[in-house]
Amino acid sequence: MSDRKAEPSSRPAAAPPADTKTLASLLFLREEEMRLAQDLLFFAYRDFTCVADRVLSELGLGRAHHRALHFIGRNPGISVSELLAILRITKQSLARVLSTLVGRGYVTQTPGRSDRRQRRLSLTQAGAGLERQLFERQRERLAGAYREAGGTAVEGFRRVMRGIMEHDARAYMDGAEREAHEPRARPA
Amino acid sequence: MSDRKAEPSSRPAAAPPADTKTLASLLFLREEEMRLAQDLLFFAYRDFTCVADRVLSELGLGRAHHRALHFIGRNPGISVSELLAILRITKQSLARVLSTLVGRGYVTQTPGRSDRRQRRLSLTQAGAGLERQLFERQRERLAGAYREAGGTAVEGFRRVMRGIMEHDARAYMDGAEREAHEPRARPA
DNA sequence: CCATTACGGCAGTGTCGTTGACATAATATG
DNA sequence: CATATTATGTCAACGACACTGCCGTAATGG
Numbered sequence: 001m002s003d004r005k006a007e008p009s010s011r012p013a014a015a016p017p018a019d020t021k022t023l024a025s026l027l028f029l030r031e032e033e034m035r036l037a038q039d040l041l042f043f044a045y046r047d048f049t050c051v052a053d054r055v056l057s058e059l060g061l062g063r064a065h066h067r068a069l070h071f072i073g074r075n076p077g078i079s080v081s082e083l084l085a086i087l088r089i090t091k092q093s094l095a096r097v098l099s100t101l102v103g104r105g106y107v108t109q110t111p112g113r114s115d116r117r118q119r120r121l122s123l124t125q126a127g128a129g130l131e132r133q134l135f136e137r138q139r140e141r142l143a144g145a146y147r148e149a150g151g152t153a154v155e156g157f158r159r160v161m162r163g164i165m166e167h168d169a170r171a172y173m174d175g176a177e178r179e180a181h182e183p184r185a186r187p188a
Numbered sequence: 189m190s191d192r193k194a195e196p197s198s199r200p201a202a203a204p205p206a207d208t209k210t211l212a213s214l215l216f217l218r219e220e221e222m223r224l225a226q227d228l229l230f231f232a233y234r235d236f237t238c239v240a241d242r243v244l245s246e247l248g249l250g251r252a253h254h255r256a257l258h259f260i261g262r263n264p265g266i267s268v269s270e271l272l273a274i275l276r277i278t279k280q281s282l283a284r285v286l287s288t289l290v291g292r293g294y295v296t297q298t299p300g301r302s303d304r305r306q307r308r309l310s311l312t313q314a315g316a317g318l319e320r321q322l323f324e325r326q327r328e329r330l331a332g333a334y335r336e337a338g339g340t341a342v343e344g345f346r347r348v349m350r351g352i353m354e355h356d357a358r359a360y361m362d363g364a365e366r367e368a369h370e371p372r373a374r375p376a
Numbered sequence: 377c378c379a380t381t382a383c384g385g386c387a388g389t390g391t392c393g394t395t396g397a398c399a400t401a402a403t404a405t406g
Numbered sequence: 407c408a409t410a411t412t413a414t415g416t417c418a419a420c421g422a423c424a425c426t427g428c429c430g431t432a433a434t435g436g
Binding site for chain 4: 062116117
């Protein structure tokens, strides 16, 4: 890489004696910024998941079970194929996880009203309890981060995270956020 | 937890005129906020990693190899135990990954100057090339998100992500950010 | 009636993580 | 110098979680 005069933490729009910044140095800063973001994603995800992993391993469950519990809890009555679309794993991988969760009484399945082929999945009381326990661990970590960072930062966090994900995930998030505000039942 | 009648995802607080916001509804909003953040982490990580996975699978490599390449690239001359502390995996897991990367000529190892027991790891030209290829995929995604979100949002994103991770990871990030600005060689 | 859909299941495979035990060389310390 | 301790390698075995491919069944819908 070329020589960088590397100004302090200069954000793209810092704009001091702009003409001393070469194009190369600007590009370098942008690249370094992106690499720092890679680090951030790795460490935040690593440490966010590991607090739940500790609880899960005591029960002989894994991350895959947590993910299923989470999305079933947030979408009661979700069908298997909807869940597959969220998790992006194969039917078989999900089947293994679900059979464990159903077998241990964390998840119930009832046939769809309009289409009886579907299994609509929901958490049992035990399932909701376990999910809550896992959630609480992650909530602590997150709440601390939100508190220290402040409301503006949280808003920015959301914007960037949303931008990283793909279109279908954004659509999903839009739905989730809407539900949080207007507690109307949706069609199913 | 209160039993809900399990009917269509009805949310507890209806949130009508503002002064009727009870403590419970405020708490609820905080909880929903946290659950939305769980979603964000999941989707952003899922979609951020999958763009690199596509390249990796063509080469018969996996995510573990990418992580190793990334952190070796960012810390040339890193020792095995330092890398282990970052990745938080076992010696054996890393050994497998490293032997592949060394075998295919992506990583070189040279004994430490002051401690000749150490293997100091660096990327070869081929390794740097592969890492760059993977990086470019992720950079595109990230750059789009950063651009749409704006500088203030990016700063907030960083603050929150930093808050989520554990102390040692924050210390690491501090080091990485410092190096980006003062291009001095560090002691090693 | 027939194609499609939503699901269940089996067999086999691969990646990536784990534990535990043991070996070796270099360094640090008494 | 003898002895920890450290940094690393290695082997065997295993577990979690993902994959592919293929087949089966039942319900739906044109």
